[in-house]
Amino acid sequence: MINDISVDRIIENALAEDMPFGDITTDSIFDGTEESKAHMIAKEAGVIAGLWTAEKVFKKVDENTEFTKMVKEGDFVEKGTVIALIEGKSAALLKAERVALNFLQRMSGIATVTRRISKKLEGTGTVIADTRKTTPGLRVLEKYAVRIGGGTNHRYSLSDAVMIKDNHIKAAGGISEAVRRVRKWIPHTAKIEVETTCIEEVSEAVDAGADIIMLDNMDPETIRQAAGIAKGRASIEVSGNVTEENAAVRAMDGVDVISSGALTHSVKAMDISMKIL
Numbered sequence: 001m002i003n004d005i006s007v008d009r010i011i012e013n014a015l016a017e018d019m020p021f022g023d024i025t026t027d028s029i030f031d032g033t034e035e036s037k038a039h040m041i042a043k044e045a046g047v048i049a050g051l052w053t054a055e056k057v058f059k060k061v062d063e064n065t066e067f068t069k070m071v072k073e074g075d076f077v078e079k080g081t082v083i084a085l086i087e088g089k090s091a092a093l094l095k096a097e098r099v100a101l102n103f104l105q106r107m108s109g110i111a112t113v114t115r116r117i118s119k120k121l122e123g124t125g126t127v128i129a130d131t132r133k134t135t136p137g138l139r140v141l142e143k144y145a146v147r148i149g150g151g152t153n154h155r156y157s158l159s160d161a162v163m164i165k166d167n168h169i170k171a172a173g174g175i176s177e178a179v180r181r182v183r184k185w186i187p188h189t190a191k192i193e194v195e196t197t198c199i200e201e202v203s204e205a206v207d208a209g210a211d212i213i214m215l216d217n218m219d220p221e222t223i224r225q226a227a228g229i230a231k232g233r234a235s236i237e238v239s240g241n242v243t244e245e246n247a248a249v250r251a252m253d254g255v256d257v258i259s260s261g262a263l264t265h266s267v268k269a270m271d272i273s274m275k276i277l
Helices: 003-020 026-030 051-061 090-121 137-149 166-172 175-185 199-208 220-230
Strands: 037-040 065-068 082-089 127-129 162-166 192-196 212-216 237-241 257-259 272-276
Touching: 003 051, 003 090, 003 137, 026 090, 037 090, 051 065, 051 082, 051 090, 065 137, 082 090, 090 127, 090 137, 090 272, 162 166, 162 175, 166 175, 166 192, 175 192, 175 199, 199 212, 199 220, 212 220, 220 237
Parallel strands: 127 257, 162 192, 192 212, 212 237, 237 257
Antiparallel strands: 037 082, 037 272, 065 082
16 A cells, blocks of 8 residues: 555655755746646556656646546556646646656556566466565655556565565574574564575475575576475575566476566666657
């Protein structure tokens, strides 16, 4: 669920960053009475995500701006598609343009690559999930875009779920000890996920009572062995250098989730522009 207050804060910070003392160019040219219309246009094919965010940006600059969506959230559009019509004060449109596009382009880029991977996983029983490798301050929007693309969300924050990773294990003295300590602390309703790097660690994590086993950077044969060990005892998540090209190879019987930081940390923004009519 998107929290409007948190999104408003993100947008306000972005606008303050972009024009801390106004827009010297626009304010020099326009007196604030002029009006314009503009189109937002997809300059390449992709999945649209974040139109409502772009609308919020324009409304923040001038609440009287009219923003008409020409496509639906989650639609796949071809190059040249008009995705929105914006009408209002010329100065407001120009001041909001870059921030609105920045959000829309990034969110649409994330949704597009997620959709491509999701399509490759159809029928396998495995889903694609994001990670916490998100742009600082933009996590809520980026994880939303993953869902629009057909993916699912991993934990939003360190407060959400237990994930015992390699450094936790090293500092605690082993998987079993780390799980034991966590189990004493958390409520019975919480699950425990453990990151593993080899079959021996998988066996230890399963025996320790982990609910989810993350297989980090394992090859397909090792993944298959690990899934066999965990079958009926723990869920399996595959992670580590997941790409569009290899995601489907890792989706095999017993693998519940494939998580990929690349969905958010290195995605290419979709090319979208705004043109005054």
